[in-house]
Amino acid sequence: MLKRIAISQVELGMFLHKLEGSWFKHPFWKSRFLLDDPSMLEELQHSALDTVVIDTEKGLDLRAIPRRVTPDERPKSPPPPVFRTARRAPVPIRRDMPAPVDLRSTAPQPMAREFGLAKKVAGESRKVVSRMFLQARLGKTIKAAQVEPVIEDIFASVQRNPHAFNGLMRCKRDNEFVYRHVLAVSALMISLARQMKLPPAQIREAGMAGLLLDVGIGHLPVDLSAYGGDYRNVPIKVFEQHVDLGHRLLSAAGGLPPRVLEACAAHHEALDGTGYPNKLKGDEIGLFPRMAAICDTYDAMVSDTAEGVGMNPSSAIEQLSYMKAWFDADVLKHFIDMIGIYPIGSVVRLRSERLAMVVDQDPADYSRPRLRTFWSIPQGKLVRSEYIELGECYGEDEIVASVEPEDYGIADFAALRERLFALAGKAAA
Numbered sequence: 001m002l003k004r005i006a007i008s009q010v011e012l013g014m015f016l017h018k019l020e021g022s023w024f025k026h027p028f029w030k031s032r033f034l035l036d037d038p039s040m041l042e043e044l045q046h047s048a049l050d051t052v053v054i055d056t057e058k059g060l061d062l063r064a065i066p067r068r069v070t071p072d073e074r075p076k077s078p079p080p081p082v083f084r085t086a087r088r089a090p091v092p093i094r095r096d097m098p099a100p101v102d103l104r105s106t107a108p109q110p111m112a113r114e115f116g117l118a119k120k121v122a123g124e125s126r127k128v129v130s131r132m133f134l135q136a137r138l139g140k141t142i143k144a145a146q147v148e149p150v151i152e153d154i155f156a157s158v159q160r161n162p163h164a165f166n167g168l169m170r171c172k173r174d175n176e177f178v179y180r181h182v183l184a185v186s187a188l189m190i191s192l193a194r195q196m197k198l199p200p201a202q203i204r205e206a207g208m209a210g211l212l213l214d215v216g217i218g219h220l221p222v223d224l225s226a227y228g229g230d231y232r233n234v235p236i237k238v239f240e241q242h243v244d245l246g247h248r249l250l251s252a253a254g255g256l257p258p259r260v261l262e263a264c265a266a267h268h269e270a271l272d273g274t275g276y277p278n279k280l281k282g283d284e285i286g287l288f289p290r291m292a293a294i295c296d297t298y299d300a301m302v303s304d305t306a307e308g309v310g311m312n313p314s315s316a317i318e319q320l321s322y323m324k325a326w327f328d329a330d331v332l333k334h335f336i337d338m339i340g341i342y343p344i345g346s347v348v349r350l351r352s353e354r355l356a357m358v359v360d361q362d363p364a365d366y367s368r369p370r371l372r373t374f375w376s377i378p379q380g381k382l383v384r385s386e387y388i389e390l391g392e393c394y395g396e397d398e399i400v401a402s403v404e405p406e407d408y409g410i411a412d413f414a415a416l417r418e419r420l421f422a423l424a425g426k427a428a429a
Contacts, residue, residue, distance in 0.1 A: 001056045002017055002053050002054070002055055003054050003056055003061070004020070004052070004053050005051065006050065006051055007044065007045055007049055007051065007052065008045070010035065010041065010045070010054075011041075011060060011063070012035055012037075013060040014034075014035050014059045014060045015032075015033070015035070015054060015056075015058035015059030015060075016032060016034075016053075016054060016055075016059075017032055017052075018053040019049055020049065020051045020052055020053065034059055039123075039126070039127050039130075043127075043130055043131070047134070105156060108161065109160040109164075111161060111163065111164055111360045114164035114165075115164050115167075115168065115421075115422075117157060117160070118157050118161075119168060121153045121156075121157050122169070124150075124153065125153060125154065125183055126179050126183065128146065128149065129150065129179050129183065129211065132215065133215065136215045136218040136246075141252055142250060142253050144208070144255050144256050144257070147208055147211050147212065148204075150183075150186070150211060151204050151208050154183070154186055154207055155190055155203065155207055157187075158187060162191055162338075162361075163344055163361050166188060166191060166339070166343075166344065167345065167359070167421060169184035169299075177230060177305075178217060178231065181300070181303060182210065182211050182212075182213065182214055183211070184299045184303075185210035185213060185295050185296050185299050187207070187210070188210065188295035189206040189207050189292065189295050190207040191338050192295060192331075192334060192335055192338055193206040193207075193291070194338075195335075195338035196291075196331070202259070205257045205259050205260055205288075206259075206263075208257070208260050209259065209260045209264065209288055210295060210296075212246070212256075213264055213292055213296060214242060215246045215250065215264075216241070216242035216243060216246025216247070216249060216264075217231050217242045217246075219242070219245040219249065220234065220238060220239070220241060220242055220245070221238070221241070222234050222238055230305070232305065240268070240276050240277060243265065243267070243268055243276065244277055246264050247261065247264050250264055259287075260288070262286050262288055263291070263292045265289075266280060266289035266292075267292035268296075269281075269284075269285050269293065270325070271285065271325065271327065272326065274325075274326070275326070287331075290327070290331050294331060294332055294335050295335070298317075301316040301319065301320075302316050302345065308406070309405070309413050309414050311404075312347055312402060312403070312404050313339075313343035313346045314343060314348070314402035315402060316343075317336055317339070317341060317343065320332060320335075320336075321336075340361050340366035341366060341367060342366070342399065343358065344360065344361070345357065345358065345417060346358040346369075346402060347403055347405050348400075348402055348403065349399070349402075349403045350373070350397050350399060350400060351397055351399075351400055353378055354373045354374075354375060354383070355373070355374060355375035355377065355408065356371035356372060357371065357372050357417060357420045358370070359371065359372050359387075359420060359421055362389065362391040364391060365391055367399075368390035368391045368399075369390065370388070370389050371390065372385050372387055372388075372423060373385055373388065374420060375408060380408070380409075382410075382416075385420065385423060
């Protein structure tokens with residue numbers, strides 16, 4: 001049953017069937033969803049919407065508000081008894097428990113530990129990015145100070161473990177694509193800048209550029225609800241406008257580093273002059289835009305869409321190598337060296353006739369990553385997952401080829417991919 005209610009009446013557990021108002025009045029990239037995230041409820045309550053429509057068959061109904069009882073109607077009864085709570089003995093501290101890690105600490109962490117920390121960083125960062133995009137849609141300027149805490153958190157995560165945050169972004173299912181995309185590109189830019197041994201200040205600027213590349217999307221002259229809430233479905237000529245719109249918005253804010261503004265203005269330019277919006281070519285394109293073009297394109301390739309699972313990451317690396325006319329060869333080599341020929345999330349076929357997913361890298365040899373098996377090719381079905389470190393299995397198994405899971409008829413691989421990556425932490429502990 002559909003029911004229209006005021007924003008103030010919305011609660012966690014309700015299924016939002018329709019957000020009544022222009023897309024520019026709220027920070028969500030989807031129009032129908034189960035409201036199960038407290039941060040999303042907070043964003044909804046602070047949006048410009050007045051009412052929503054809920055589906056009571058798919059979520060909670062509006063709670064009935066009890067009538068206020070007058071003093072004359074209250075039953076006469078003795079005062080309630082007073083219970084005294086016994087004092088509990090203090091809980092002893094387990095000495096074998098790992099000490100909590102400061103999210104700004106850069107001390108190296110194994111994948112098992114950093115995966116959990118990366119989830120916290122992503123969760124907190126998403127809130128900031130959500131507010132930033134809403135602010136951009138409302139025409140308000142964005143200051144560097146707003147995004148600097150996000151950059152510091154992602155930078156620290158990449159310092160602690162260079163693969164956990166990027167792996168999380170690769171394997172996480174998230175309907176709000178744009179938020180996940182900008183966090184992923186920011187982390188890729190930080191990792192690439194570290195690989196290129198840029199100065200620390202430039203590494204942070206690279207991360208900021210990745211976070212702000214697509215802020216102009218909030219100003220596209222369309223109602224995304226007409227395109228399923230996904231800006232990737234809008235006509236290409238409309239989509240291309242986000243570059244100039246974003247650059248103008250960020251330039252008006254003042255205080256952003258010139259390299260960040262340059263990356264936002266030229267991240268869709270190509271070395272052969274076929275890019276947009278200004279068809280720059282060769283030396284006309286600076287270093288940061290060259291880096292951003294690769295990171296942005298790679299993440300767009302491997303990201304899931306409403307139509308299906310994104311490209312296998314290792315296949316995306318091959319595709320980038322074919323696009324030599326577009327990208328800077330030296331920067332692309334650094335990118336591949338950074339992410340590996342089998343990036344996290346890649347599906348590979350093993351000599352043992354099993355399929356496995358890359359869940360971590362071996363820093364000593366990126367050609368022999370750490371895997372989670374999940375599929376038997378001869379049996380054509382899922383099998384119990386096994387954790388394999390190719391660098392430590394002494395030739396008992398090896399990668400034969402990179403493959404696409406859809407070729408094997410695997411149902412809902414996106415959900416399976418997320419489970420496999422979550423299991424990686426247990427094996428790596």
